[in-house]
Amino acid sequence: MTKPDLLIHTAFKLFYEQGIHAVGINTILNETGVAKKTLYHHFSSKEALVEAVLKYRDHIFMDWLTSRMLAAGEGKAAVLAIFDALDDWFHNQVPELLPFKGCFFVKANGEFSNHAVNALCLRHKHNITSFIQANLVNSTSALHAAELAQSISVLKEGAIAQAYVAGDLEAAKRAKAMAVALLG
Amino acid sequence: MTKPDLLIHTAFKLFYEQGIHAVGINTILNETGVAKKTLYHHFSSKEALVEAVLKYRDHIFMDWLTSRMLAAGEGKAAVLAIFDALDDWFHNQVPELLPFKGCFFVKANGEFSNHAVNALCLRHKHNITSFIQANLVNSTSALHAAELAQSISVLKEGAIAQAYVAGDLEAAKRAKAMAVALLG
DNA sequence: AACAAGAGAGACCGATTGGTCTACTTATAG
DNA sequence: CTATAAGTAGACCAATCGGTCTCTCTTGTT
Numbered sequence: 001m002t003k004p005d006l007l008i009h010t011a012f013k014l015f016y017e018q019g020i021h022a023v024g025i026n027t028i029l030n031e032t033g034v035a036k037k038t039l040y041h042h043f044s045s046k047e048a049l050v051e052a053v054l055k056y057r058d059h060i061f062m063d064w065l066t067s068r069m070l071a072a073g074e075g076k077a078a079v080l081a082i083f084d085a086l087d088d089w090f091h092n093q094v095p096e097l098l099p100f101k102g103c104f105f106v107k108a109n110g111e112f113s114n115h116a117v118n119a120l121c122l123r124h125k126h127n128i129t130s131f132i133q134a135n136l137v138n139s140t141s142a143l144h145a146a147e148l149a150q151s152i153s154v155l156k157e158g159a160i161a162q163a164y165v166a167g168d169l170e171a172a173k174r175a176k177a178m179a180v181a182l183l184g
Numbered sequence: 185m186t187k188p189d190l191l192i193h194t195a196f197k198l199f200y201e202q203g204i205h206a207v208g209i210n211t212i213l214n215e216t217g218v219a220k221k222t223l224y225h226h227f228s229s230k231e232a233l234v235e236a237v238l239k240y241r242d243h244i245f246m247d248w249l250t251s252r253m254l255a256a257g258e259g260k261a262a263v264l265a266i267f268d269a270l271d272d273w274f275h276n277q278v279p280e281l282l283p284f285k286g287c288f289f290v291k292a293n294g295e296f297s298n299h300a301v302n303a304l305c306l307r308h309k310h311n312i313t314s315f316i317q318a319n320l321v322n323s324t325s326a327l328h329a330a331e332l333a334q335s336i337s338v339l340k341e342g343a344i345a346q347a348y349v350a351g352d353l354e355a356a357k358r359a360k361a362m363a364v365a366l367l368g
Numbered sequence: 369a370a371c372a373a374g375a376g377a378g379a380c381c382g383a384t385t386g387g388t389c390t391a392c393t394t395a396t397a398g
Numbered sequence: 399c400t401a402t403a404a405g406t407a408g409a410c411c412a413a414t415c416g417g418t419c420t421c422t423c424t425t426g427t428t
Binding site: 164 | 201202203285289297306331334338339344345348349351361
């Protein structure tokens, strides 16, 4: 594993567990054993590292989610597979996402305002909604598919938040039941 | 307004806008004009102030939500009124909650781990779910009311997260439609 | 009038923050 | 062989963090 990848990987783990502002550069350096000079050779600032971490997580998460959806088929079946995937995540059955601690993008978004971080979080959420919409567009009108995708996103966000903050690990199952009713 | 109240009120505003770790004690002092000695006379530490701010927001939010629910009637009507209230909040029609910037408890929870803050956030969420359940217990069995209250909470959390992170200000209307189908 | 308490201004503290710099070691490629 | 780049160790920097302390002024109580 290259030094930049090691830094990103470790920084993500610490940021995800403790929050971005709560983790200092020196903590990441100690954890990785990388020299400070090396970090600043690859990243111009902590902010640049944070943005790299967000893109890294976006990549990991999207790959996982889309492959779970594609494996379930097409259309509504793929959309409903989201909630089975979330259920596995909540119960720590998805090693590549690390032990469940809520949505990293929601947490990161809450720590900044009017910042590049917010734009990256927004883009991540839009990408997911767009992918959902693409899976619904053959079953109904484009307009309706867009509306449905937004509603499915509400259920997905709700399940994650409820599982994390309220500790309701079965939230994905409830969300799936509502999604089934919604998609008919 | 007493000094402690002024500090709590101002600290909340800053924490809500910028995040808890991102706002230092001195910023709060400058904003309020209160002396550092006075702050530490009333609060033993920043952590103590943070906890006071969480309890303050819990009080404001619960008062607002429960009064909106009670004004709409009882049972399912009260539960569905949650989503009308959220819609007003998202569109900044609720001055006492300040301009909408997501759920303060979700944000605060994300900045700490294994901390008194997390326990306060959990309690806040449980209080709301319990109040929802109390409004459903006359319409159905106690067991079913508990399940329904959890599902309604998923919709509520989803609407807030989606409105804030993805900027979908109509999320409450979508959530309400799903709640109607659920309670149907 | 006397006095204790509350509050303000702000100097000061050690620790930590993000970030720079020098000096030295490795490793790879022409 | 040599030149260039990557990496290490860690001293160092100004700024800021949360928190303490002294000194002064004001306020209300008796």
